[in-house]
Amino acid sequence: MNFIGVDLGGTNIKAGVVDEDANLLARVSIETQADRGPEHVLERMAQAADEARKKAGLKWPDIAAVGVGSPGPMDGKTGIVLECPNLPGWRNVPVVDKMQQKLGVTVYLENDANAAGFGEYWKGAGQGATCMIQLTLGTGVGGGIVINGQVWRGIDDCAAELGHMVIKYDGVRCGCGSHGCIEAYGSATALVRIAREKLDAGRPSILHDWVKSGQKLTAKLVADAAHQGDALAREIYREVGTYLGVAIASFCNIFNPEKVVLSGGMSQAGDILFGPIREEVNRRAVAPAARRVQILPASLGDDAGIIGAAGCAMQRYKEGRRV
Amino acid sequence: MNFIGVDLGGTNIKAGVVDEDANLLARVSIETQADRGPEHVLERMAQAADEARKKAGLKWPDIAAVGVGSPGPMDGKTGIVLECPNLPGWRNVPVVDKMQQKLGVTVYLENDANAAGFGEYWKGAGQGATCMIQLTLGTGVGGGIVINGQVWRGIDDCAAELGHMVIKYDGVRCGCGSHGCIEAYGSATALVRIAREKLDAGRPSILHDWVKSGQKLTAKLVADAAHQGDALAREIYREVGTYLGVAIASFCNIFNPEKVVLSGGMSQAGDILFGPIREEVNRRAVAPAARRVQILPASLGDDAGIIGAAGCAMQRYKEGRRV
Numbered sequence A, B: 001m002n003f004i005g006v007d008l009g010g011t012n013i014k015a016g017v018v019d020e021d022a023n024l025l026a027r028v029s030i031e032t033q034a035d036r037g038p039e040h041v042l043e044r045m046a047q048a049a050d051e052a053r054k055k056a057g058l059k060w061p062d063i064a065a066v067g068v069g070s071p072g073p074m075d076g077k078t079g080i081v082l083e084c085p086n087l088p089g090w091r092n093v094p095v096v097d098k099m100q101q102k103l104g105v106t107v108y109l110e111n112d113a114n115a116a117g118f119g120e121y122w123k124g125a126g127q128g129a130t131c132m133i134q135l136t137l138g139t140g141v142g143g144g145i146v147i148n149g150q151v152w153r154g155i156d157d158c159a160a161e162l163g164h165m166v167i168k169y170d171g172v173r174c175g176c177g178s179h180g181c182i183e184a185y186g187s188a189t190a191l192v193r194i195a196r197e198k199l200d201a202g203r204p205s206i207l208h209d210w211v212k213s214g215q216k217l218t219a220k221l222v223a224d225a226a227h228q229g230d231a232l233a234r235e236i237y238r239e240v241g242t243y244l245g246v247a248i249a250s251f252c253n254i255f256n257p258e259k260v261v262l263s264g265g266m267s268q269a270g271d272i273l274f275g276p277i278r279e280e281v282n283r284r285a286v287a288p289a290a291r292r293v294q295i296l297p298a299s300l301g302d303d304a305g306i307i308g309a310a311g312c313a314m315q316r317y318k319e320g321r322r323v
Helices: A038-055 A095-103 A112-123 A188-200 A206-212 A219-227 A231-255 A271-284 A287-292 A301-318 B038-055 B095-103 B112-123 B188-200 B206-212 B219-227 B231-255 B271-284 B287-292 B301-318
Strands: A002-008 A012-019 A024-031 A063-070 A080-083 A091-093 A106-111 A131-137 A141-147 A259-263 A294-297 B002-008 B012-019 B024-031 B063-070 B080-083 B091-093 B106-111 B131-137 B141-147 B259-263 B294-297
Touching: A002 A038, A002 A112, A002 A301, A012 A038, A012 A301, A024 A038, A024 A301, A038 A063, A038 A095, A063 A095, A063 A112, A063 A301, A080 A095, A095 A106, A106 A112, A106 A301, A112 A131, A112 A141, A112 A259, A112 A301, A131 A231, A188 A206, A188 A219, A188 A231, A206 A219, A206 A231, A219 A231, A219 A271, A231 A259, A231 A271, A231 A287, A271 A287, A271 A294, B002 B038, B002 B112, B002 B301, B012 B038, B012 B301, B024 B038, B024 B301, B038 B063, B038 B095, B063 B095, B063 B112, B063 B301, B080 B095, B095 B106, B106 B112, B106 B301, B112 B131, B112 B141, B112 B259, B112 B301, B131 B231, B188 B206, B188 B219, B188 B231, B206 B219, B206 B231, B219 B231, B219 B271, B231 B259, B231 B271, B231 B287, B271 B287, B271 B294
Parallel strands: A002 A063, A063 A106, A131 A259, A259 A294, B002 B063, B063 B106, B131 B259, B259 B294
Antiparallel strands: A002 A012, A012 A024, A080 A091, A131 A141, B002 B012, B012 B024, B080 B091, B131 B141
């Protein structure tokens, strides 16, 4: 049995064919062209799925089901995406119905962060964990919770908004309207904000030269500077790592998980990030939970969303679920 | 089938006989006499269980299993309590083996906060919830997580240490060694600390008179003052309720639960506590999770621990588990 995972992003739609053992048989990536509205994007998603199928050398009858990983709040019971901040015009889009009409195959809808988390659990760094917490460090901080092999979606499919756990109730305002969410302290966006504040304060760093020469201040640029021994860049990663460590210590005390998997570009920064995270977790989490937890970079990169969306679809398909 | 739940506390041991429908057929409470050491306390636990059995008019063959709810970290796989801060001399006490020897019946061990949470889920305010979070507001803040009818214990039986989720990473030092845990802001102990700070600062309140006349400053005393219209007492409950609301909003964003149940004496304070909690949850949690969650006072009082310990034992017994 084969499944197709579709990963809907603001810029690109990725799709891939995945077999029952989580092998990615073929993958494609096409532009979302989000500015042309929901109907067009749905058509692009169908096109991406079809291209992936062809690339894998399969016919549609070889595909048991399609899983779509989408951003934004959704109603899992009806297969409707309620809104997508990054996709113009997306309000109450019946993704499951529309995609089923286009493809003639069963379609399941999943939150994209949940899908990425399940992908890492199924095939990546989270393999074998009875309890795995996934944090995606990007523009925001996405989350996924996998317990006993199942994504925990909550009662209204809005669980695992882990980026909006508060670590400082009177802290930095978060895009969600709350204050002090870990998203406002541990995302790539937050890292760049913290870097800019320190640079604007006149702290010496090679980053001044790099930015002046036209390079964009990104989490990756700060990591490059840190790896060249730049003290300020290392301090920035230490600070952000400490914030993430506070949050991960709380997740340890809440879940006592085997693994916490970090994805997104920042997660590839190595010890400059993971060292401070580990120190803070050891400082704050209850001892058995701190000893137990492995804190790991994701291993599937961009494919986690595709593989996870396909895997979630496989689970639901095997359970005989309609949505 | 009947089960006995034993709730081990620093001051009292409570035990009760519970049937399969969570009816409490009989209950007893005896002094723990913790100062006489673990062997004596184990004997007292056996005695309490036996007295409850007699009071219910049952013979030991009528009892399928006994569940012990104990404080402190434990190893669920071996039935050993690793330590108990409130019980002198308790280190690596093999509760399950010892109790089985004394009682001649299968014994299961459960964290006391998990047991109380399961009790509220099974028979109390949490009934019917697919996902329920329990917070016990007392000297500390205990936690319980029930998902799909099962207590989530974590990999090392140390999950649901919900009192040690951080709400302010640079905040008040917590007894656990971390800083800014909700336990340091939302427990009865924290409420009294906050009250004392405000009273010491000379803020006017009827509490000054009450304390001078010899009454002890407790969460209950502050609630009584608040209910008589004392402005400072209301402010204290509002502040603590706001902190608890921050934490509960995070639990909403993490779990998207149907119910959050608050137990312990403070949980009976009514609107002066639940009003500010609800406001803060509405302010901070993602909208569908905030709309969904019911935030409720516990309904079983002191019996939650007994009923829950018996219920957890019943589940394990029916699954044929050895521990």
